[in-house]
Amino acid sequence: MAPKVLISDKLSPAAVQIFKDRGIDVDFQPDLGKDKDKLAEIIGNYDGLAIRSATKVTEKIIEAATNLKVVGRAGIGVDNVDIPNASKKGIIVMNTPFGNMITTAEHAIAMMFAVARQIPEASASTHAGKWEKSKFMGVELTGKTLGVIGAGNIGGIVCQRAVGLKMKVVAYDPFLSDERATELGVTKVELDELFARADFITLHVPLTDTTRNVISAEAIAKMKDGVRIINCARGGLVDEAALAEALKSGKVAGAAFDVFETEPAKDSPLFNLSNVVCTPHLGASTTEAQENVALQVAEQISDYLLTGAVTNALNMPSVTAEEAKVMGPWIKLAGHLGNFIGQMTDEPIKAINVLYDGVSSTMNLKALDCAVVAGIMKKANPDVNMVSAPVIAKERGVKISTTTQDQSGAFEGYIKVTVVTEKKERSVAGTVFSDGKPRFIQIKGINVDAEVGEHMLYTTNEDVPGIIGTLGGTLGDHGVNIANFTLGRSNSGGEAIALLYVDDALSTDVLKALEATGKFKQVKPLTFDIA
Template structure:
């Protein structure tokens, strides 16, 4: 059955048509996002939810979203989505961080011009029939120093545009390398130096615990007299009360704000000050940007629902459509390895160690990690998936470590998963053959070659005669057909294992009969989600 998507905000018809063209059933209800009761009533029907900013995806909404797999936000900000609740529910949250980059950067440049030349006040004065030419004395941007806080995607475009305006650009960004700064032709500085040197300061960082109030009263006091501050990023980055006071005192010559600590901003300390330009969060408000992010979110959601590609996800490692095709069998293997360990482990897990060898070591390891952890955590919660599993593991204090290495054995690549509990370590390794089918190749250090089936039976025993005959007889007497039978042993007369792929579920009567023979140390039926 085709996936079903709800578009609950105003997206372009072109974007809605993308879903239809990809064979996805879509309901375009652009006003339902404003009605939380109606949204809660119908959300259970949908695999995907496409939104802008009007729809609020709360824990209460997610509680009703039993089929939901993905939420796509047409735009950057996802403050209207409870991402922690979505992750626990196993729902991917995507945004479109690149569709409005140019528009937002251009708005910041426009706001800088407006603040430098007092354009709004001059326009209002002229409209009023005044001709106050001498009142609006501005400053040039040429040869001024622009301090850019945050030189990522949007900040990088601002740097490029500013250099075109012949400004001297300095940037503070802890993640900006010296090599990248040189390539961008900007000077990398620490925050205090930026504050001391900049004639204009523009912010391009997300709102986090680290960046909140980055232009605090203390930091604003470090700026040079006559500085102008532009914020088209996020409200809460600047102490607006302190900035208003410094604007009134003349220490700060001007400001231009598109975002505010509380929105919609009906009141704000910056309002009605003569040297401040304010706009109502227009950074992404161009026809081109709105169309771009709508088309982008539709394509991303369709790629995930149809092909498993994860792009621009905020709560799961991204995996392109090309990666998904190549990695699909390895993702399945990773899940099976985790599932095997999860089904055999009853005690609390302290750590999960994952080894990637050969060709798989160059793949998208964070995504594979999620598949392993999801397989393990399904024992705890059958509804867990690649999104929610890391959250469940973190809540339980499980440490996850990863090692990757060059080809070291007979296989082109393999994955080995080891878990640590208070009582023991348990491990299993597997690979993907050329036919694309996952195989188990080692359990407890014993080499095997086992095809993975929906229903399997695992036993351990001492290496003595009669094991094969006993398993065959008991299963045969109870009508359980064996599709594949794999044996392995550490050494002659030592510990041995058997892994059987059977055509149906092995019931308790069969397990009791095998246990009664006294030949087996462990007997465990297993099940795997094999497509």
């Protein structure tokens, strides 16, 4: 019997035809997603569900979806899908993260032109019957320096387009390799240098704790007078109030924003400023982009239902059901190892080397590699998944290599991850115990035995007396409870490390207090998803 797919949102007729051409029984009801009761009533009849944003795949829908195997979202955002409950029920959730890259990049370029030549204001003035030719004096893009913050998928396209416009392009991206920068035709710089050199600045990074308000009052003070700022990435990357003040003072000559801290944006400090261009989150709003994501989701759902191939899954590695039973804990371990080393590494990564020992070497290494790389990339991009992570790494010139070996030690098997940067190599190893729980067993070549916790503290120091007391006392003074405490050293009097599992996230005050003791070379808070 042919698989059955329901399309409950408005998708392109071409997407419907893809399902039909591939022998899938497709039911196209583009307005059904708005009727959650009706959707719950019939969803049990389908193997696949193709949606946009109108359909809400809630816990109730998932509970009623007795035969559902895959949900495909035409687009990148999946806030309308209850992924945890879908995962528990074995339903794969896919999206199409690469279908609107060109469209979003082009919108950023269009916004740059608009703010450079004051096009919206000039258009409104001319429509009003005025002829204010001398009022709207713009600037050329040719020869100007564009600072690109984030040179990944969309940022990379912006770089290439800007080079084609004869702009000088400088880029800041912790994962941008020298080789990739050369390929894009840009100069890789640190953030402060970008602020100092750029005539235009455009942002293309996700919103994380690290990137929130990356454009702040302090950052603006470091910029050239007359800089112009474009944000078509995420609201919250720019302190809108600080930017508004800089626009009023003339420090910033203009800004163009497609995204805002609060959306829908009914009010913003940037509104009603004559030197600001605003659009209502139109980055992906082109006919071509909407068509692309619809066709992609149809192909992806068809591939999975007909062949078992998994593409752009947000909640499942590319492994068979049989493999998943054995590999689940090892995939989690691989992600934790990658996440650990990603949080420890601030400089651009040139290579990722993964060693699989013993039982781990007999598994689906591609899936394990994806979990490692996704863990490493998660610091820079929380939305990264096991499918998109290797693509992002490749685009940024990161080389990934895998080595296998027979069982070589006391453990039945283990995984060791090493990252290579311009300055150093950094490694961490782990295994899965018989209880199915991942453990860290080696950091920087120093043997440890550490349970993985949601909130952890990593420190390095010289092997001298009193470290345990200092750690325990300082954390105790700040009300931090320790769940697990692991120590290791290279040799007596040599380098020593500590890895602590604590009950709650560590505050800045705690970290500063530890640093103030003068006993630690490094104090680093770590977080892991242990769900």
